[in-house]
Amino acid sequence: MEYYYFKSYKEASKKGAGIIASQVILKPNSILGLATGSTPIGTYKELIELYKNKTLNFENCKSFNLDEYVGLNHEHDQSYYYFMHDNLFNHINMKEENINVPDGMAKDVDKFCKEYDEKIDREGGVDIQLLGIGSDGHIGFNEPATSFSIGTHKETLKDITRKDNARFFKSLDEVPTHAITMGLLTIMKAKKILIMACGQGKKDIFEKALHGPVVPEVPASILQFHPHVYAIFSEEGCN
Numbered sequence: 001m002e003y004y005y006f007k008s009y010k011e012a013s014k015k016g017a018g019i020i021a022s023q024v025i026l027k028p029n030s031i032l033g034l035a036t037g038s039t040p041i042g043t044y045k046e047l048i049e050l051y052k053n054k055t056l057n058f059e060n061c062k063s064f065n066l067d068e069y070v071g072l073n074h075e076h077d078q079s080y081y082y083f084m085h086d087n088l089f090n091h092i093n094m095k096e097e098n099i100n101v102p103d104g105m106a107k108d109v110d111k112f113c114k115e116y117d118e119k120i121d122r123e124g125g126v127d128i129q130l131l132g133i134g135s136d137g138h139i140g141f142n143e144p145a146t147s148f149s150i151g152t153h154k155e156t157l158k159d160i161t162r163k164d165n166a167r168f169f170k171s172l173d174e175v176p177t178h179a180i181t182m183g184l185l186t187i188m189k190a191k192k193i194l195i196m197a198c199g200q201g202k203k204d205i206f207e208k209a210l211h212g213p214v215v216p217e218v219p220a221s222i223l224q225f226h227p228h229v230y231a232i233f234s235e236e237g238c239n
């Protein structure tokens with residue numbers, strides 16, 4: 001594991017963007033695994049800058065997002081589809097047909113999840129997967145005690161996760177109770193992983209995930225068994 005520590009969120013974001021940028025430069029048709037949340041917003045801003053100054057070209061890249069709330073459509077401003085377009089896709093030249101975000105409105109969720117994993121495999125697998133971390137140690141929406149060996153699936157969100165994410169909604173009641181998420185197995189199949197966390201509120205869980213026991217109660221701890229992880233922490237928070 002390569003561990004990077006920064007005081008400033010901006011510097012941490014630059015490092016995160018640099019790692020993704022080198023992936024895209026070395027393999028212009030990279031498959032990028034992308035994440036939502038406030039943590040990666042700075043990284044996305046840096047990637048947009050690198051695209052604008054012509055350092056990066058996403059024309060041949062494809063992306064698979066980690067997760068999506070069940071019941072939110074593309075137009076909902078808290079859907080992760082909307083978030084990704086607002087914070088990244090609308091500002092770079094990735095082709096819409098190459099963008100994959102789980103469908104929170106899927107009628108047959110199990111079928112959708114199976115096909116999402118199959119599509120990732122068909123594309124040759126994710127080259128680099130970006131991750132944030134939830135305050136209970138979740139990655140994607142894999143909540144504590146989820147099996148380590150599970151593919152994309154529907155997850156029931158813990159109260160702590162709904163409360164953490166309520167800041168983006170008008171009230172707690174509006175936060176969806178379920179999400180579709182890449183499973184820990186899907187995430188672990190990525191060739192490289194970049195996990196980022198920022199601020200004092202994430203320090204202990206980040207430490208526990210990366211250096212504590214590997215247990216399903218701390219889903220992110222499974223990353224200790226991945227052969228190629230970059231971990232970036234910034235003292236400064238991002239929100």
Ligand code: GLP
Nearest residue numbers: 036037038039132133134140141
């Ligand atoms: C949500 C997302 C996660 C994200 C987490 C932390 O639960 N599903 O992918 O890592 O929030 O978000 P933030 O970066 O805003 O702290």
